[in-house]
Amino acid sequence: MNLLSHRRELGEFKKRYKWMALFAIACFSVLFLMLVKLQLVEREHWASMARANITKTVTLPPTRGILRDARGRVIASNRPSYEVYITPQLIRPQDIDLFSSLMEFTEAEREAFIARLEAVPAYRRTHQIQMFTDVSRDQVASLETHHDDLPGVDVVARPVRHYPYGSLGAHAIGYLNEVSAEDLERYKDQGFRPGQRIGRSGIEQSLESILRGQPGYRRSVVDARGRRQEDHESVSDIVPEDVRPVPGRDAVLTLDMELMRSIHRAFRGHPSGAAVVVDVHTGKIRALYSKPSYDLNMRSGRLPHDVYQEMLENPFRPLIDKTIYESYFPGSTFKPFSSLAALRDGEIEPSTRFTCKGAYHIGRQRMRCTSAHGEVDARTALIRSCNVYFYRIAEMIGLENIDRVAREFGLGARTGIGINSESAGFLATRKWYEEKFGRFRIGYTLNTAIGQGNTRVTLLQLALSYAAIANGGTLYAPQLIERIEAPDGTAIEEPAPQVARKLDFDPEHIKLIQEAMRGVVNREGGTAYDARIPGGVIVAGKTGTAEVITSREHRERISDEVDERLRRYLTRSHGWFGGFAPADDPEVAIIVLVEHGGAGGRTAAPIATQVLEEYLGSRDLALAQRRN
C-alpha cells in the first residue's frame, strides 16, 4: 500500500465528521439546558427539598397534668411505657435469635415477629418501626444489656396515663385515646399530631386544654439513614433547635376518692346504680359514682374489640354515665318540691290534713296509695310518702305550679357541670301533654306530683336541689375543680363556688321539709326508718320507688329478653334515696339510685346512711382524735 491509496480511501469518511460534531454539540446542549433548568431556574425548589432531606423535627410531647382528689390523692398520673422500635435494615439473621430469646418469645411469637419484619416495605426498612408496646421491665433490662449486640433494636420510654383507682369514678374522670382525623382538623392550630392522645370523656376531656401543656420540638440534622449528625456545621447551615415542652397543669378535683370507694362498697350486691354527693354550702361535688364501670387503664390503652362489644351489650350498661348522662323518673323523691309548691301557693297550711283511705278517686279512675295512711298533714305525708295527700294538693295547685318549683330547683335544665354530654332531664308541660296525648287529663298532674308523670331528672340535678333544701334555699352550680396548679404546686386558679339561684321560699316551709325528711329516716313509720344507723350520724332524706314500666314499647323491649331472671329484674322499680346529713347542720347532700332495686327505703336508703356514716362519722372521729 502506498500513501496515495490511503488518502483516496479516506474520502468516503470526510463528509461525516461535521455531522458527528453537530450531533455531539446538540446532545451537550440538551444537557446544558437541563443544567440551566435545574440549577438556575428551579434552584429554590430543589434547595428546599435538600433542606427537608436533612432536617428532622421531632415533636417532644409534654407531660400531661396530674389529677388529684380533694384530699390530694392521685387520680390520674403518667407512667413510662417501654416500646421497642426495630430498624429492619439493621437486623441480621443472628439478631432474630438473640432478640427472640431476650423477649422470651414462644415459637409462634417468633414466627409472627419474623413475618412482621418481612412485611415491612423496602423504602421503610431504614426507618425505626414500633413493633412492641408496653414491654415488661425485665425485657427492657435484657434488651438494654445487649444494646450493643442489637444495633437495630431501640427501646423508647413513652409516658402513658395511669389511673390508680382503675374503674372507680371512671365516667367522671374520663380516659384518653388517639386523636382522630376529625380532631386533627378541629384542633389544627393547637399542635396535635397523629398518634397523640386526647381526653375523650369526663374531666380528662373537659380539662384537655389545661392538662395537655405545650409540645416542644427538637430539630436536628440527619443523614440519609435518619442518623443524627452532630458535627454538621461544616456541611449545612441548619440550626438545630431544642424547645422543651411545657408540662400541663395539674388539677385538684372536688371529688373524694375514699368517699367514692365507700359508695362502691355500699353498692355491693346491686349490679347497677349510681350515686352523687355534693357539698351543700358550695356545690362542690364529692362523689360521682356510676355502676357498673370500666377500668380506665384498659380504656385508655388499646381496648380489645370483644371487650368493647361486651360492654355495649351488657344489660347493666357500663358505658352510660348514670349520674349525668342518663335521666330517670324521680318517683317520690320529687314530693318535697310538690309540698313546697302547695305551701308557697297558700292553698294549704302545714297543718292542713287530708284523709288517706288507700286510694284516690278522680273521675272514674282509682289511683292507689302505698297503704291507708289515715289523717296526714304536710309532715306525715312526706314521712310516710302518702300518695293520696299529694294527689289532693296537685289537684288544688295544678301542673304549672309544680313545674315552676321544679324548674326553680334546677330540674329540667342542664346544671352546666361541663362533662359527659349532660342531660337536661325533662319537665312535661300542659302543652306537651296535649301534643303528645291529644288532650290534657288531670291524672297527669297527679302523677307529676308523686314523680311518676313524665318528669325526668338526673342524679346531679336532684343532688343539687336537695342541697338547696338542706342549706335553706341556695341552689349552687356544680363544681368539680377545686384548684388548678402549676407543676410546682402553686395555685393558678381556684374557682369560687357559684350560686345558681337564691330560691324564694318561706324559711319556715323549708324548715318543715327538712324536719319531715329527718323524720323519714328517724321516725318510726318513716319509709327509711329501717335504714337509720342508731347512734350514728343523723341523716335526713326522702325515699323513692320509681316504676319503670311506663310505656308499651318499654314493656315489649323487656319481654324480648330471653333470660327469665333478667326479665324479672328489668321490670322491677328503681329504688331512690335523696337526703342530707348531718340533719342538724347539713354538710353534704346525697342521691342514691339503685336501678331495679325495688323499694327505695329498703335498697337505696341503707346505702346512703352507710356511706354518710363512713364519710361524716369517721371524719368526726378523726376530728375528735385531733382535739384530744
Next chain:
Amino acid sequence: MALVRSLRDQFDWALFFAVSALTILGVINLYSATSQHPTLSGLYISQIYKLAMGAAIAAFAVAIDYRHFERNAWSIYVGGIVLLIIVFMVGTTTRGSVRWIHFGSFTLQPSELVKISLIIALAKYLHNDPKSGGRTLKDLVPPGLILALPMTLIVLQPDLGTALICAAIFGSIMVLTNLKLRSLITLALSFIAAIPFAWEYLMRDYQKERVLALIARWSGDTSNILDTGWHAHQSVIAIGSGGVTGKGFMRGTQSQFGFVPDQHSDFPFAVWSEEFGFLGSVLLLGLYLFIVLWGLRIASQAKDRFGAVMAVGVTAMIFWQAVINLAMVMGLLPVVGMTLPLFSYGGSSMLSTMIGLGLLMNVSMRRFSF
C-alpha cells in the same frame, strides 16, 4: 534532541491537558464523595494508583506505532473474546451478574477491555474493506457479526450498559461509512421495531422499573420517589440545589449525608454539581465536549482508515458513556449502570478509557509521520 523536539511538537498537548484536568477533578470529587464514608474513605488513593497505572499503559499505547495494532487486530479481537469466555468460567457473581475476574486483589472487568478490541477489529475490517461508498445493508453483515459475538457474550453476563455502548460504538463507526439513505432508514425502522421485543425478552424487571420510574418522573408523578425513583430523585435534588456556584467543596448535604446513591461510581457528577454548582458543571460539560470534538478532529486528520475509524470509535465510546451517564444523573434517562469516563471511580473503565485515549493520541501523533 531531534526526537525530543519532535515528541514535543507532535504530542497532542490539548488532549493531554483536557484529559488530565478531568482526571484531577475526578480525584478531587472522589475525595469529597467518599472521605466521610466509613469504608470508602481511602478510595481516592486507590484511584490515584489506578490513574498512574492507566497512564503507564496509555503511554505504552502511544509509544507503539498504531499500525502494529492494525497488523495484530484479529489477535487482539480474539483475545477479547477469550477473556469474555473466561469470565463465565472463573468470574464472580455480583448482584446477579458475572462480570469480574479476580487476580489477587486486582479485579478486571473484561467487557470494558472488549470495547477497545471491538474498536480495533472494526477499524481493521474497514481498513481492509475494498468498498468506498455506496454501502447497503449487506455490507453491514460482516462488521455486524464482529459486533454480535462479543455483544452476545456481554448480554449473557448480563451487562446491558456495556452491551449498549458496544452497539453505540458500532453504530457511530458505521455512520462514518457512506451508507445509502434507504439502508439507513431501514436500519432505523428495524431498531424501533426491536424495542418491544427487547422490552419483553431482554430487559429484567428492575430495568423496566427504572424506565417506568423515569416516565413517571416526566409525567409529574412523585409516588415512586421512595423506591424505584429514589436514586434519580435524590440525584436531581443534589444537582438542582447546587445553584450557580454550588455549596462548596465537601459541603454538599446530599453528597455528604448519603442521599446521592453510588456517588463514587455512577453518580459522581451529582456530587460535583451540588458542590461546584452550575459553573463547575458547565466546566465539566465543556471538557467532555472538547475531548469529543478534538477526537473527531484527530479522526479527520488521520492518515489511514484504521486510524480514522479507531479515533471515531474511541471518541464515540467516551461520548456515549458521558452523555448517557450525565443524562441519567440529571434524570433525563433511566438509571443504567454506566460510569462517567475519567471521572468515576473504577479500575477497568479507567483502564479501557486510558488505552482508548492512548490510541487516540497515537493516531494524533502519527498524522505527521507518514
